[in-house]
Amino acid sequence: MIKGGETLFSRSHEIADEFALSETIVVYPGDCIELLKSIPDESLQLIVTSPPYNIGKEYEKKLHLDLYLEQQARVIKECARVLTPTGSVCWQVGNYVDRGSIIPLDAVLYPIFSEIGFKMRNRIIWHFEHGLHCSQRFSGRYETIIWFTKSDDYVFNLDPVRIPQKYPQKKHFKGPKAGQYSCNPLGKNPGDLWIIPNVKNNHVEKTEHPCQFPVELIERLVLSLSNEGDWVLDPFLGTGTSIIAAIRHKRRGVGAETLPNYVRLARQRIQQEIDCTLRTRPMTRQVFVPVNAGNNPTVVPRKNDFGQMTLFDNNSKDE
Numbered sequence: 001m002i003k004g005g006e007t008l009f010s011r012s013h014e015i016a017d018e019f020a021l022s023e024t025i026v027v028y029p030g031d032c033i034e035l036l037k038s039i040p041d042e043s044l045q046l047i048v049t050s051p052p053y054n055i056g057k058e059y060e061k062k063l064h065l066d067l068y069l070e071q072q073a074r075v076i077k078e079c080a081r082v083l084t085p086t087g088s089v090c091w092q093v094g095n096y097v098d099r100g101s102i103i104p105l106d107a108v109l110y111p112i113f114s115e116i117g118f119k120m121r122n123r124i125i126w127h128f129e130h131g132l133h134c135s136q137r138f139s140g141r142y143e144t145i146i147w148f149t150k151s152d153d154y155v156f157n158l159d160p161v162r163i164p165q166k167y168p169q170k171k172h173f174k175g176p177k178a179g180q181y182s183c184n185p186l187g188k189n190p191g192d193l194w195i196i197p198n199v200k201n202n203h204v205e206k207t208e209h210p211c212q213f214p215v216e217l218i219e220r221l222v223l224s225l226s227n228e229g230d231w232v233l234d235p236f237l238g239t240g241t242s243i244i245a246a247i248r249h250k251r252r253g254v255g256a257e258t259l260p261n262y263v264r265l266a267r268q269r270i271q272q273e274i275d276c277t278l279r280t281r282p283m284t285r286q287v288f289v290p291v292n293a294g295n296n297p298t299v300v301p302r303k304n305d306f307g308q309m310t311l312f313d314n315n316s317k318d319e
């Protein structure tokens with residue numbers, strides 16, 4: 001709630017292009033440093049981004065690694081300034097590739113965050129199935145999200161991002177808790193290995209942008225690291241994914257994007273989200289479904305043809 005009965009999204013949805021604390025959605029068409037300079041100190045709760053990886057994509061000029069890190073440091077320092085004391089920064093990165101040799105960007109960016117005083121909470125492995133097929137090394141099938149907080153007193157909401165337990169009906173079979181469920185009925189902590197499909201050609205969210213992240217990846221960060229009404233910033237906005245995840249969960253969203261084509265695309269997708277017409281992969285859809293895989297704990301244990309007890313057999317002839 002913002003004030004007396006009015007909710008954040010009960011007002012008209014305007015997509016502003018300049019930042020003001022009174023706005024709800026801001027897409028700044030320009031350099032992220034300029035946007036950051038217009039944001040007051042300690043005013044944003046969550047910063048989540050996937051910066052250019054300096055690998056020569058159409059939206060970046062490949063720089064010497066030291067120069068690239070200097071530019072990143074400038075952005076990260078400004079992010080530290082605008083972040084609330086309870087806030088978080090999540091930098092989603094892959095590898096920089098130098099003549100076939102890889103340099104993991106999280107490893108070289110870590111000292112920048114650490115020198116500013118950020119505390120690392122997780123190095124999340126985002127695993128996906130699709131990508132380039134390498135012939136001289138194993139194909140890369142994960143990237144990382146490095147999550148830092150500004151202080152030890154930070155927002156972390158686990159319940160909204162719990163995932164289904166593998167055996168939700170498992171109970172204590174002895175002791176004082178016998179008969180009670182042995183796991184949290186709200187679900188389990190999703191851990192630091194996230195298996196979420198990346199946005200390639202067959203993905204419902206695919207646009208012309210070469211490096212979108214899936215909305216569901218950011219929804220999990222938005223829900224766990226911010227509260228309703230908070231600001232979420234993406235300094236390298238691309239197609240607007242972070243703002244989409246933010247407004248979907250009643251946060252405010254702001255981002256910068258330099259390329260006019262992507263600014264247009266981001267605004268278009270955000271408008272579709274507002275109009276409830278944007279198609280996305282739901283964050284509740286599992287890649288691995290235990291029941292489909294035969295692990296159905298509601299099946300009554302029975303003896304198979306060999307006289308052995310089976311609990312997870314759902315291929316029985318009489319079903």
Ligand SMILES: C[S@@+](CC[C@H](N)C(=O)[O-])C[C@H]1O[C@@H](n2cnc3c(N)ncnc32)[C@H](O)[C@@H]1O
Pocket residue numbers: 030031032033049050051052053059060209211212213214235236237238239240241242256257258259262
């Ligand atoms: C890896 S992409 C981010 C894609 C985004 N996560 C999405 O889901 O669409 C990085 C984006 O940052 C933009 N960019 C590069 N330098 C920038 C800068 N200095 N300020 C703002 N945007 C920038 C690029 O044009 C590109 O679209």
